[in-house]
Amino acid sequence: MSAAIPVDLAVAGCSTLVGEALLQLLADSELPLGQVHLLDREAGEKIEFKDRYLRVQDLASFDFGQVRLALFTVPEQAAEHAWRAAAAGCSVIDLSGRFRRDRQVPLVVPELDPGWWRGLPAGSIVASPSPAAVLLALALGPLQQAAGLERLDVTLCFPASMADRAGVEELAAQTAGLLNARNVTTRVFPKQLAFNLLPQVGGLQENGSSQTEADIVGELRRLLDPSLSIGLSVIQVPVFYGLAATVHLQTRERLTAADARQMLAETAGIRIMDGGEAGFPTPVTEAVHHDEVFLGRLRDDESRSKSLNFWIVADNVRKCAAINAIRLAEQLVRAS
Numbered sequence: 001m002s003a004a005i006p007v008d009l010a011v012a013g014c015s016t017l018v019g020e021a022l023l024q025l026l027a028d029s030e031l032p033l034g035q036v037h038l039l040d041r042e043a044g045e046k047i048e049f050k051d052r053y054l055r056v057q058d059l060a061s062f063d064f065g066q067v068r069l070a071l072f073t074v075p076e077q078a079a080e081h082a083w084r085a086a087a088a089g090c091s092v093i094d095l096s097g098r099f100r101r102d103r104q105v106p107l108v109v110p111e112l113d114p115g116w117w118r119g120l121p122a123g124s125i126v127a128s129p130s131p132a133a134v135l136l137a138l139a140l141g142p143l144q145q146a147a148g149l150e151r152l153d154v155t156l157c158f159p160a161s162m163a164d165r166a167g168v169e170e171l172a173a174q175t176a177g178l179l180n181a182r183n184v185t186t187r188v189f190p191k192q193l194a195f196n197l198l199p200q201v202g203g204l205q206e207n208g209s210s211q212t213e214a215d216i217v218g219e220l221r222r223l224l225d226p227s228l229s230i231g232l233s234v235i236q237v238p239v240f241y242g243l244a245a246t247v248h249l250q251t252r253e254r255l256t257a258a259d260a261r262q263m264l265a266e267t268a269g270i271r272i273m274d275g276g277e278a279g280f281p282t283p284v285t286e287a288v289h290h291d292e293v294f295l296g297r298l299r300d301d302e303s304r305s306k307s308l309n310f311w312i313v314a315d316n317v318r319k320c321a322a323i324n325a326i327r328l329a330e331q332l333v334r335a336s
Contacts, residue, residue, distance in 0.1 A: 006034030007333055008067045010090075012059050012081065013074035014038040014047060017164055018095055021322035022071055023049055030330050037067060041078060064088040068122070069333065071325055072096050082125055091336075092125040093328050095321055099127040100219055107222050109134055110327045111269065112141045117335040126328055131320035132156050132234070133219035135243050138293050139312050142267050143260060144224050148252030150306070153231040156216070157244040158201055159283060160236075161317055163188050168240055175238075189236060198236035210234065242283020243316035250307045257300045257308055264295060274298050280311065287313040291323060 011026070013019045026033065027050045036054060038047055043058040059078065064070060064085035072082050072094045079098035086092055099105040107127045108116045120126070129137065140149065160171040166188045174184040174194035184192050191198055202212035217230045237244075265272045273281045273296045281287065281294030293314045301307035314320050 006032050007069055008034040008037075009069040009071070009329075010037040010039050010062065010064065010067045010085075012039040012070060012072045013078075013096075014056060015040050015042075015045070016073050017161055017168075017317045018073040018321045018325075021318050022073060022325060023047070025318075025322050025326045029326050031326075031333055035066070037062065041074070064090040068336075069093070069329060071329065072098075073321075073325075086123045086125050089123045091122055091332055093128060093325050093332070094125055095128045095325055097130065097215075099125055100129060100215065102127070103222075107219060108328060109137045109141070109223060109324060110331055112137055112223060117331055120332070120335075122336065126332070128321065128325045128328060129219045129223065130216060131162070131243055131314075131316040132158075132216050132245070133223060134320040134324050135245060135293060135312060135314050135316075136216075136220060136247070137223045138269060138314075139247070139264070139295060139310075140220075140224060140249070142263055143249070143251065143255065143308075146253075146259075146263060147255035147306075149225060149228055149249060150252050151229045151231075151250040152220070153248040154233070155246045156232065156234045157237045157239070157283075158234055159239040159241050159243060159316060160189075160193065161241045162201075162236075162243070171238060171240060193236060193238050195238060197238070199233075201234045201236050239283055241315065241317060242287040242313055243320060244283050244287075244311070244313045246309070246311055248301060248307065248309050250304060252306070254306050255308065257298050260308055261298050264298075269293060270295055272296070272298070281313045283313045287315045287319070289318065290315055291319055293319065 038054050038056045039059040040056050043056050045056045046053040065088045070085045070090050070092050076096045076098045079096035082092045105125050105127050160167040170188045177184050202210040213232050213234050264270050271292045271294050280296040286294045295312045298310040301309050
């Protein structure tokens with residue numbers, strides 16, 4: 001397959017928030033598109049794509065021998081169809097989370113590993129990391145390369161959209177209900193999220209960490225350094241879109257905040273908003289619908305040597321999921 005030859009592809013999970021973002025980005029991508037097939041667990045709906053309407057096909061019965069590339073953004077339990085796609089010779093980029101813990105499957109943020117595709121045969125599965133891991137890796141990668149990371153302490157703020165459309169709809173319904181003096185119902189989140197904070201996302205392990213936290217730590221070690229010491233907490237916040245994190249890190253070699261600021265300002269895809277007229281970034285006012293990671297509050301940590309603190313935000317659906325997958329797809333196609 002050559003970059004000049006049209007590529008037939010499938011998007012599995014086109015009705016999800018990330019699936020919708022993938023279609024928007026595919027329409028503007030550098031991929032030489034041939035036939036595009038939209039797949040989901042329920043067929044029949046028509047979805048607009050590049051000034052035409054495509055009918056959604058049944059994921060379970062789709063013949064992946066028709067396409068050379070498939071992007072999976074289905075719920076994890078439905079990602080079993082990725083094996084079927086790979087067996088048909090179709091390369092798979094998976095965003096479901098099903099393969100992120102599988103060390104036989106490449107876990108890739110292309111900015112950190114430009115040659116990740118070398119030697120990868122057709123019919124391979126490639127995992128796109130979780131949005132949280134993508135957010136952190138994009139900011140931490142340059143610092144790891146420059147000074148080495150010794151210790152990382154992170155608090156992640158998950159928006160409702162991390163639970164897909166159902167999470168957004170539940171937060172909206174709870175907010176409207178409370179403003180109209182009505183009781184709230186909880187189906188997606190374990191407790192009321194509107195006007196509230198939830199200190200646990202996902203089931204707990206024996207050590208008290210949540211499975212979500214453990215998964216992100218595992219991904220970061222794969223992406224950055226297997227020996228990296230990481231303390232990480234995830235809280236659910238009553239924000240619809242936009243992932244945010246406070247980061248406290250210690251480097252192996254001395255790296256001042258001024259040096260880090262200059263380095264990150266020169267890194268593609270990162271925008272510094274650090275005081276002055278620029279103020280500071282937030283998930284709502286900067287991150288949503290933008291294609292960059294916004295970083296602010298960068299400062300030396302005076303309580304520990306070789307330590308920095310900062311705050312980062314990005315669009316969890318677009319920047320930290322869909323864009324990463326599209327870049328993987330573009331590079332995979334160019335290399336084939």
